[in-house]
Amino acid sequence: MPSALLKEGSVYRSPLLDALDWLEHGFGTRNTHGWPDRSRLVSLAQTHSDVVRIADGALGCIGEGDAVATDRPGLLLGVKTADCLPILMADPRRRVVAAVHAGWRGTARGIVRRTVETLRRSFSCRPEDLVVAIGPGIGVCCYEVGPEVAERFRSLLPELNGSQGSVRLDLVEANRRELIAASVAAERIWTADLCTCCSPEEFHSHRREPLLRGRMWSVIGIREP
Numbered sequence: 001m002p003s004a005l006l007k008e009g010s011v012y013r014s015p016l017l018d019a020l021d022w023l024e025h026g027f028g029t030r031n032t033h034g035w036p037d038r039s040r041l042v043s044l045a046q047t048h049s050d051v052v053r054i055a056d057g058a059l060g061c062i063g064e065g066d067a068v069a070t071d072r073p074g075l076l077l078g079v080k081t082a083d084c085l086p087i088l089m090a091d092p093r094r095r096v097v098a099a100v101h102a103g104w105r106g107t108a109r110g111i112v113r114r115t116v117e118t119l120r121r122s123f124s125c126r127p128e129d130l131v132v133a134i135g136p137g138i139g140v141c142c143y144e145v146g147p148e149v150a151e152r153f154r155s156l157l158p159e160l161n162g163s164q165g166s167v168r169l170d171l172v173e174a175n176r177r178e179l180i181a182a183s184v185a186a187e188r189i190w191t192a193d194l195c196t197c198c199s200p201e202e203f204h205s206h207r208r209e210p211l212l213r214g215r216m217w218s219v220i221g222i223r224e225p
């Protein structure tokens with residue numbers, strides 16, 4: 001798994017997705033201004049659900065949901081996060097892209113699994129072809145959760161078994177395992193390994209600054225020919 005990060009201005013990119021010249025993508029930071037291009041942006045009213053929508057040409061907010069997929073060039077699929085994980089997916093064979101917002105609720109509800117299912121069903125994607133980038137989010141270093149949240153992850157993260165009270169939840173690892181369970185190849189999953197809560201100069205963090213409500217864009221899109 002390549003761990004190198006690319007950074008241009010204040011936007012991070014994954015080398016795995018960057019190698020695909022037919023797409024554009026990026027993970028914004030709190031210092032990102034004037035990006036992404038709003039005139040091509042497709043977004044969601046995010047609700048921590050497992051709802052996946054297809055972008056078929058409409059721009060702006062296309063409804064409630066937490067993942068959006070398309071095979072249409074020119075659109076920029078965007079999710080907004082501040083601790084939750086932005087997850088970007090691409091299928092180089094079918095030329096399809098998806099953007100996912102995954103906090104603990106969405107992860108527990110299986111949002112990445114649902115997204116892979118939708119790509120398979122609606123676009124004939126094969127999970128083993130997918131390339132996935134998990135962007136900056138709250139790290140296991142900072143993400144202490146109560147027993148009721150930990151309970152939801154015991155099957156996905158069996159190492160939590162035996163723990164009592166609060167635990168540190170590894171949301172990146174939970175999503176990585178969900179992807180692998182959905183037949184995505186481990187070597188095609190890239191993780192930014194950047195904790196939003198640890199880096200106040202770079203990232204908004206809901207946990208660190210609950211009153212500020214700042215969120216950051218992450219986008220992916222297919223370039224026009």
Ligand SMILES: [Zn+2]
Pocket residue numbers: 138139140141142195196197198
């Ligand atoms: Zn941290």
